[in-house]
Amino acid sequence: MAATAAKRQIPGTTLFDGDMAQKGYALNKMCFSFNHADNRAEFVRDEAAYCARYGLNAEQAEAIRSRDVLGLLAAGGNVYYLAKLAGILGLDVQDLGAAQTGMSKDAFKAMLLAHAKEN
Amino acid sequence: MAATAAKRQIPGTTLFDGDMAQKGYALNKMCFSFNHADNRAEFVRDEAAYCARYGLNAEQAEAIRSRDVLGLLAAGGNVYYLAKLAGILGLDVQDLGAAQTGMSKDAFKAMLLAHAKEN
């Protein structure tokens, strides 16, 4: 049974609710650990071992391995914690945006700028 | 300025409010550490050094040294955390009660029993 009532559908958007939180706890806990430089270094040294230590499931570990941002979200990742992982990987939020929308980074940035011109 | 409004006076009783919490933070944090057996052992090995590491002030450190229960409370100790210290010292809650009321332990236990006979 889903923990939550029927949800409003917002295109391209998933609310991080109790269902997602249950799914993603291990992944988010790993990302929370990245507040510490030692932990970031250890992740870089051996990603797979670090993921295993936090008990990531196969879907989560594979999404990490393949740098699959939408896959990380689908596996219960919360963007507030995933952002710390992105920092390690040298990705900024526009890289993430491009990866998720299928745009080039330049196209993504142009899209952002275009919002300034609306109306 | 006191953090809190005029307080109801209850004889022999201090509510653990914001004023007390500010005063006792270091002491209570030290006692919270006693959830771990390693920390308890380290305290036993060198009480003064352990108190110093948690930044206890002179009043708190002296109350620890002299096993002064009312002094620990006056210095901001909260009984929920102090109870972990009592455990290390091998004191049960009737020892604490006796120490605070100035009774012998037997007299304190007799006083508790007498409540059963009220009315």
Place this chain on the structure above:
Amino acid sequence: MAKIVGGMFVSHVPAIGGAIARNLQEDPYWKPFFDGFPPVHRWLEEVKPDVAVVFYNDHGLNFFLDKMPTFAVGAAPQYHNADEGWGIPTLPPYDGAPDLSWSLIEKLVDKEFDPVSCQEMLVDHAFTLPLKLFWPQEGTCPVRLVPVCINTVQHPLPKASRCYKLGEAVGEAIAEWDEDLRVVVIGTGGLSHQLDGERAGFINRDFDLAFMESLIHDPQWATQYSIEEIVEKTGTQGVELLNWLGARGALPPTVSKVHANYHIPISNTAAGLLVVGTGE
């Protein structure tokens, strides 16, 4: 739909853990306390709950003053007990009911409560010992759990009336939960006792008995009192009766008494036990 079958209210004291570990149930000191439980065990075999929602207070195991919640609701798949520092045995983990937990949290937030959600949570003797008293069998506890933790440590404590309303909202959320579950609500702590200060050893038999009686026939009676008044009447730790009020709030107004026991003292505490049924 989930149904609340009844409420169970009991004091908690660390020493109970030691007494259970050493099999002191027949010891003269402990016998008047443990003798309260066989009727509860028989009732539990009749009503067969699947889930228990436990209103309790943490004693500095899971929460410290750096992040002290007013109300916290567990939403973990499992809850672990751990060393609290006073040498009682650590009990085996408890299975959670996280979907139900999230449903409670959603409905509480919707009704303007501000709970802390806890996807990992250590549970202390206030949670584990009542469960062990109610389900004394070896091994893991046979019901799934939802912990609801109320601050009784750091003043300001939530008002008695607020705790009762919290319980009401929990009760409504359980009733709306679309799964065929039998739920028991549990409140632990109190009754009158005071561990700290020159008034240590304070006990108030009259108030305790009136309070236990009120939970059957006039459940909101104790909500007339401020926190300071409750401390004055029941002691600095007697205020843990807030957990009883929370659990009582989750029950319908009319309940029937199944069993009660009251014994002074265990440790420094007046030990109360009350079980009420809803007829479900």
Place this chain on the structure above:
Amino acid sequence: MAKIVGGMFVSHVPAIGGAIARNLQEDPYWKPFFDGFPPVHRWLEEVKPDVAVVFYNDHGLNFFLDKMPTFAVGAAPQYHNADEGWGIPTLPPYDGAPDLSWSLIEKLVDKEFDPVSCQEMLVDHAFTLPLKLFWPQEGTCPVRLVPVCINTVQHPLPKASRCYKLGEAVGEAIAEWDEDLRVVVIGTGGLSHQLDGERAGFINRDFDLAFMESLIHDPQWATQYSIEEIVEKTGTQGVELLNWLGARGALPPTVSKVHANYHIPISNTAAGLLVVGTGE
């Protein structure tokens, strides 16, 4: 008696920390954003606040999902910033105002809010960067701080109307505080942006401008929307405008606009800035 002199509302983005550290205020990308602040600095020199109450959201520095508060109020003597993992410089500690914090907490609990009290609390970029933008001078921040943290991470989030009421209760508590202090309230976060999902990059200029306008003339306007509606209109992180609503709730109904700026984009975010005065 303490007086609220005004409210300051601003977006927060980690990259602002990097821009400050590298002195990019005049860089063409950053200039339209940083140019918003000199008028704010002049206003602060006029109103000279002693204390700032900051409504913000934590991004996984101080709080994790094991203990996720709906509302948390700092009550520490000092607040430390720390490494958040994305390489912006750590800023010096902030002085607290713990007596005022406790007074707020007492009054919130009395009014049936259920805050977490935090006697130790790391503060992240959502707290530190707005302060650095408002008080850019070297060294420590010249006002004492009371952090009020609102959950924008783990749904269910508190409703917009609840955040506004939280602010109202904070405002009343400040007004009742018996010390001659000048207080500014700050709300950080938003405006529209979405970092995650196929809709990443979503921005809603019309809504943002209407929201900023509403804070001056119709402050409860945004409380008509559910959390889902706010996410739909402003993005998954645009919902951080809850912090602006909390801060606005603490101000009197009538305020006057001191300064506003709106610029798209910094990072993926529509950056808003609004300062209003109470005339105190």
